[in-house]
Amino acid sequence: MVNPLTHLGEMPVADFLRDYWQQKPLLIRNAFPDFVSPISGEELAGMALEEAVESRLVLEQGDEGPWQLRNGPFTEEEFLALPRTHWTLLVQAVDQWLSEVAVLKKYFRFIPDWRLDDVMISYAADKGSVGPHFDYYDVFLLQAEGKRLWHQGQKADETTPRLEGTPLNILSEFEAQNSWLLEPGDMLYLPPQFSHWGIAEGACTTISIGFRAPSASTILEDLAAELAHGLPQHLRYSDPGIAPTSTPAEIDAESVARLQQQLGAWLQQPQNIAQWFGAVMTEAKYPDTVALDAGEAEDWREQLAQGAELVLNPASRCAFCREPQTLFVDGESFSAPLPFAERFCESHSIASGDVEAFPELAQTGGVIDQLVSQGTLIYPPEDY
Template sequence: MASPLTHLGDMPIEVFMRDYWQQKPVLIRNAFPNFEAPISGEELAGMALEEAVESRLVLENGESGPWELRTGPFTEEDFLSLPQTHWTLLVQAVDQWLSEIAELKEYFRFIPDWRLDDVMISYAADKGSVGPHYDHYDVFLLQAEGKRHWQQGPKVDESSPRVEGTPLNILKAFDAENSWVLEPGDMLYLPPQYSHWGIAEGACTTISIGFRAPSAAVILEDLAAEVAMGLPDSLRYTDAGSEPAKCPGEVDPASVARLQQQLGAWLKQPEKIAQWFGAVMTEVKYPDTVALDADDAVDWRDQLPQGVQLILNPASRAAFCREPATLFVDGEAFPAPLNFAERFVNIHKISWSDIETFPQIAGSDGLVDQLVSQGTLIYPPEDF
């Protein structure tokens, strides 16, 4: 298992987190010295033929107009019919299928696991691009093969004009503030909403390590519903001690301030918020990829004593909290011994020694049974 990075190039991680994370872009030359692409463009195209894999093709000059978007799965004929230049293949969640890509995530564990979304890989023909755009998430763009010319512009938002006639959010106007050519091992970090545009110089492969964050709308809607379920009907807006109304028809500032204070008090439930947050941040992105395999239905009680380990499904997500001691897996909360939960989310494995140390997780229909039955715990695939 790889170790988390202590430096990005010559920059200590502490400096990066203090001065750049979610604040401003930074280019890290030779972030991964002597880097070799873990997957070729041809292998990536092979993945895009599979129905279970999310893939897209972007053609700058498509049959239906500029910036045409095509969604997979694709066929070999689809690739053979592509032009020589100006197209890009994007494949999501490659880390769920290849151990070499999954291992890359280990280097970024200076950021909490539950913040990481997935690892997308793009292969671009010469001059291939997905156009000038911005994202709502943090991303590290690691150049894996070939060269890509990156331009970075200012922060933009939903009000920025878009190119019409395409489902892609292509910015109509783009003013570059920085420009770099990245080679294998170089890495560009971009915080949310910074406009950027990457154009291949010859064929190239780029690895995108993206980080998720729920929107304010999702937080307010989901958390409010979660907290509201536990509030009694008798708990209501109150205004004892208020002054006589000067204008009976007015929603006055004092009343608004009083409601804000009461809302804060109603939401002041850290344990409830932790339970909600842990579940939301571990929701699996592709539920169909977390499913019980027939081979995993074999009773693990016969396998673990023989030295076999159960591992976290590469498509699954896990986290824990201390108060109350809870293991979060794939959007579900499970009471669990704190020492076990902390160990499991760190190493993503269960062995017989864990069962001996924490026998309470091994009961009939207990934690391990539940995680095996839902496909969260599996026997290591050959590639992993």
């Protein structure tokens, strides 16, 4: 079992979270000593040929203009036609396909699992990059093969000028405040909105461990729909005890303040919010990938009795809540005993002992059957 990192270089994780997380960048030299890349550039290109894998190519000078973006899947002929320099291949969610990559996520479990997005890997030819840009999420950039020169610039937002004529989020103005050359095993942490620009020095591979941060607009839109669905019809705007008005056409400050107070009361639904939050934060990024394994382990009872186990699909997500006691998996909530939910979310596996301890979960049509039928629980891959 891989344990979470306790130090980032020589810095204790607690110090990092206090002083750097979501605050300022940090370069961690030799974060992973003697690091060996779990995937080569050729293997990454092979993944980009597959329909089910999300991939992109960025060419600094494409045939359609500067900073051209192409979306996969690609063909071998397209790769053979690429120039010798100044291009980058990016493949999303490689952790969902390769257990050697998925294991890297376990090192970062000092951050809640539900905050982690996926592991993206990029391969760049010499001088390849995706241009100066910024993201709205935290990311650890682990150098896997070769060298990449990273420039870190100013904080940016939606008002920062962009380069026109490209679908990419390229900043038209960028001034480096710090520059670092990363070699295999080195890692750079970047908080949200810090602009950055990574340029390959020779061919190189970089692993990006990104963390999700839903926007306020997304949260409010989704939460409002969830809460509205559960609120009774008798809860309405009310204004008992109001004084007579001399301006009946006016929406006065007192009415607005009254509405704000009532909205606050309607939002005080802690169980509903916990249920909504658990479901939203465990939604699979690629549900179709989970569905590919639906029903794969239908004979799980017999297999577990013979010593096998079920494991969480690499494309799935899970979490639990203590109050109310709930297990969340792939955007769905399940009633499950807290000890089981805790153990499953920690180990991502189910063995015969779990069935013996919690027989109600093994009933026909029970939680385990449901998770198997939707592809969330599978037999361990050969390289698991």
